[in-house]
Amino acid sequence: MKLxxxxxxxxxxxxxxxxxxLLASVxxxxxxxxxxxxxxxxxxxxxxxxxxxRQYSDKNAQREATLKQLFIEAGCAEHLSEQHVxxxxxxxxxxxxxxxSDKVIxxxxxxxxxxxxDGVVDNxxxxxxxxxxxxxxxxxxxxxTYILIGxxxxxxxxxxxxxxxxxxxxxQVAATDAxxxxxxxxxxxxxxxxxxxDKTLTSFLIYIAKQLNAPLSGANVDQIGSTDSVQFAERxxxxxTIHSLTQQAWNDGILHSSKDKISAMNLDNYYQTYQLVxxxxxxxxxxxxxxxxxxxx
Numbered sequence: 001m002k003l004x005x006x007x008x009x010x011x012x013x014x015x016x017x018x019x020x021x022l023l024a025s026v027x028x029x030x031x032x033x034x035x036x037x038x039x040x041x042x043x044x045x046x047x048x049x050x051x052x053x054r055q056y057s058d059k060n061a062q063r064e065a066t067l068k069q070l071f072i073e074a075g076c077a078e079h080l081s082e083q084h085v086x087x088x089x090x091x092x093x094x095x096x097x098x099x100x101s102d103k104v105i106x107x108x109x110x111x112x113x114x115x116x117x118d119g120v121v122d123n124x125x126x127x128x129x130x131x132x133x134x135x136x137x138x139x140x141x142x143x144x145t146y147i148l149i150g151x152x153x154x155x156x157x158x159x160x161x162x163x164x165x166x167x168x169x170x171x172q173v174a175a176t177d178a179x180x181x182x183x184x185x186x187x188x189x190x191x192x193x194x195x196x197x198d199k200t201l202t203s204f205l206i207y208i209a210k211q212l213n214a215p216l217s218g219a220n221v222d223q224i225g226s227t228d229s230v231q232f233a234e235r236x237x238x239x240x241t242i243h244s245l246t247q248q249a250w251n252d253g254i255l256h257s258s259k260d261k262i263s264a265m266n267l268d269n270y271y272q273t274y275q276l277v278x279x280x281x282x283x284x285x286x287x288x289x290x291x292x293x294x295x296x297x
Contacts, residue, residue, distance in 0.1 A: 049132055060152075067131075068082075076131070079095060079098070092164055094150075104147060105177055105281070108149040108161065108180070110123050110161070111151070117256070117257055122184045129274055142285050164231070181229035186267065190217075191217055192218050238293050244273065
């Protein structure tokens with residue numbers, strides 16, 4: 001997560017990130033269509049998730065190489081590529097899972113970190129989940145093409161995500177139904193940056209959390225920092241950022257400090273977030289085809 005210069009802001013927390021009437025209509029809608037009963041996916045074992053988390057490095061170049069290797073081990077070799085990024089030494093890492101339609105869902109997380117600490121929370125916690133999410137999505141035919149992206153240089157101005165988003169053609173933007181971003185996971189239970197998220201994408205996440213009985217609340221970081229989803233929202237692509245930055249974690253000064261270590265994480269919460277995001281991404285494949293979001297302007 002790219003922090004703003006001031007460390008004095010407090011999180012703007014909301015336990016009701018979307019209008020309750022909107023949520024009720026979504027729950028009713030998908031209860032009627034039965035989409036929740038049609039979801040098919042199999043989770044990657046927790047041992048694998050934690051082993052990948054522990055493969056962090058203090059060198060961004062090594063993190064990029066490790067992420068590529070993890071994608072290959074997960075089965076994404078044929079459709080794995082690097083995107084050269086202007087103003088960066090390192091590329092974006094892109095894994096594509098082709099779908100049966102021309103519609104796209106982007107899933108992203110930055111792999112770079114600042115010099116202080118190990119950068120496990122911010123944001124190897126998000127980047128190392130990408131191959132595990134690919135493993136889930138590839139197990140069954142999907143309507144959407146999923147593009148999973150490890151972004152470079154988020155910490156110095158969202159360089160990688162800015163390059164990717166602004167290289168997209170109008171046709172590619174129009175075909176992209178959602179951008180799901182993961183940044184700073186495992187400090188606590190799952191949070192959503194509600195004030196900046198597309199409301200329908202947020203309501204879908206709430207719905208899935210309720211089905212799984214998984215904790216989910218809203219913690220807005222507008223006055224604290226920024227993240228890669230912002231670049232896609234600027235192109236009118238429906239976007240959402242999932243994180244775990246609580247007020248306590250902020251007060252403890254974990255981000256961008258020597259305290260950013262795996263010991264700062266709650267691994268039970270981390271795996272629970274992985275479970276929620278997995279179900280959410282599978283669900284979006286159905287939901288965004290049958291109930292597309294309003295056309296971009």
